Amino acid sequence: MQIAARHLDKITIFDISGDIDLATSPQLRKALLREFRELKVPRVVLNLGAVRYMDSSGVASLVEGLKASRDVGSRFILFGLNRTIREVLQLSKLVKIFEIYDNEEQSVAP
């Protein structure tokens, strides 16, 4: 998995690629918690368009990111979910708790 960060005004956009699993999810968790807890970024957007695979540890990292965002009053947005990633989130029954958009334009809109 690779994470590339972009900054747009007060929004951080993480472009994620590869697989999110037990080996790589700690890296994602760390990046998300830093943005919310340390940097207090008002909005973090996760571009999952190039993610091939995600397991329960990846879902758990997203849940931790969401909880951290709520703790500091920030928004945590996902977009670019392919069928495989959407199915995993649906299987977890947690898909409804996330703010999910189809594309970046919607995700960074005021």
Added chain:
Amino acid sequence: MSRSSLLLRIELQSNPEMLCVVRNALGQLAAMLGFSEPECHAVVLAVDEALTNIIRHAYLGDAEQPIEASFRRIHLPHDGQGRDALEIVLEDRGVTVNPKKMCGRALEDVRPGGLGLHFIRESMDTVEFSRRKGRNQLRLVKILHVQGPRKGS
């Protein structure tokens, strides 16, 4: 009684870096057997989650312990007729896993962790835990609804 033929046996270390290797091999094996794309994803997810549980809970994160995985094509009675299926057996020598504690959690409880077993149960037709001769054994079965290998694979 089911007939079975060994398709693949893997001995791997309990290193999270090995998970993607197993996923790639298993995805191709499932497709070769004729499972649909969603079924292939389901089988891969279940085995990945099971291996993750072994690494985290049986071996407590120790990345140098042995795991054995065997993959067999079996023939089972199903709905009054025979069905082919993929049987996957994962074995480890880690701490005893109490099946009663392996119950996952309520999905309404929104928090990290505990999802893996839910994914396994949702993805497979049979999920059986046992402890034999100092080893934890997990047996997973996925029934093949389309008989025979997929064309072009």
